[in-house]
Amino acid sequence: MYLKLIIFCMLNLQGGFLNSQPTEKPILFEQPVQPNDSTLIAFASDTQAPMWVETLWLKANNNRQATRDIFSDIGSRRPGSLFLLGDVVNLGYSNRQWKPIDNYLNELRSRKIDVYAILGNHEVMGFSKKGQAKFQARFPEHKRTGYLQVRDSVAIVLLNSNFNSLTPSEDSEQVNWYKSTLQQLDADSSIQYIITTCHHSPYTNSKIVGPSTAVQNRFVNPFLVSKKSKLFLSGHCHGFEHYNIKGKDFMVIGGGGGLHQPLRQDGNCLPDLCKNYKPLFHYLTVRRSSEGLQVTSYELKKDFSNFDVGLQFDIQNPNKPSVQYAKTVVREPQLVD
Template identity: 55%
Template sequence: MRRLFIIFALIFSTGRAFAQQTQPVIAFASDTQEPMWVEKLLLKSNHNQKATEMIFKDVNTLRPAGMFILGDVVSLGYKTKKWARIDSYLKQCTDDCIPVYATLGNHEVMLNAGRGTKNFQTRFPMYNPAGYTEVIDSVAVVLLNSNFAKMTTAQILAQDNWYSTTIKKLDADAAIKFVIVGCHHSPYTNSKIVKPSMEVRQNFLPAFINSKKCVLFLSGHSHNFERFNMQGKTFMVIGGGGGLHQPLYANAVTPDLSANYKPMFHYLEVRRNNDSLQLVSRQLNTDFKGFTDGAVFTVK
């Protein structure tokens, strides 16, 4: 009888694990750019290009239903040659039937915003300057442009109006269970190199906070993993895609809920689990021999 019980327990646990694995995976990364020489004057490099290559390879093994890059895909968007490595990674994703979506970072519009944006849209033709949405397994991902200094007043207003209307529509759509909002600049970060974006707080957070379905706000720009809870909502910085690691303030005003979890290179794996989202931070091991599940979180 005991042996029969064990067999049934094994069948049940295996079936449950299989059910979790079959839930569509959504991958998020940010700041996959090759370090610039001027950045290396301030920050220490550590096989950064290799880390980016390994992140894309690990994502490919997951076969996600979609991959989202939150800006700074390359170091200088206007230079075509800077896209060579990323182009090869994107081609592999295409060959593996993995759609890749992205939004602009500051490096895409650096020095020559027009040419940088053109190069960006060549790789990501679904990108819309006023923001756009992709839905995967009842999870809506809203991507926004946070390069306010490079935008006209009319462009900012158009995005704000689209964003507000979109969040209301998603809240009213019974087919949507969760909404994830993403942009490049972080509304909250303790980085010593980049500051929190007041514009993101002012333009993007009110609709996010007031939404009943918005549960996760993702950003990069700060080359770290950071996690905050503000007004009952989860904010994560996932800028570990390959950029130079940035130091953090030890005694920051904004408390980091993941103060003891600081992988150098990482990306985020998201799965819907009924009435919650399971978030797994996939971290590159320090010996560069593979990835492990560094931290697991649940949001609802």
């Protein structure tokens, strides 16, 4: 009851100390050396600033600076597109919380980097309709029952896992749309790979949020059945996790700036392929080539000086022979077929 009272106060004092926010400096990108790379796609999740109530049990660590650095580094790499997997801000209805994110989005879009997003739970927290309206104004391509973006020969499916904010008919509409879309993409010769995204992770060892059985029940089986579906990305858990389920890759990439969450390490844990790679702040890129997809996790150094390649692996095109990419760094085992 006490915790609920704290959260209620937090949601209604958006202009007070609970969500106080320092003035954000604009991102200063280096001059571009080359145009955007249409074969490079960036993904980040949970870029929201910490809430005061969260710091009662989770440790802060220059989180706002980390978010700024992530957007800056993504911009410097010049991907063709960036996809944000929810919890872009900590309160979707708050103009104050959108202000720094607006600066980052404007900087990226000024460099012709397309930015898309899906709703997280923080966008629908408190005053849900107001939060969703502000979100929609910034991401007009977004559809609350799922939408599709195709980059080169890679299809990115963006789903809404805030099922409590959907009506029963919208819930069914999205599931049916997802299944139908996967079938169409599988039959489309111009599409080589499908990446599915949603905010809530179907698989996670987080002590704070736990795996979403609702996502498992709605989205996982169609993904596993789809022959071109290769990668399932999500956030919500503020950490990095990598699971291989029936030969396909599920990754949790919630390292965009939210407070880092501890993971369970007991005997009942899911088998995380990256149990030794646990960066505080990170984002992901996927690069398409004729041989396959190269997946790279960039981690922010502990001294906040720059980003390193923390993890890299290849998802091979089954129609092409195996190939080794240059400068590949893998800190964890390759995928288990």
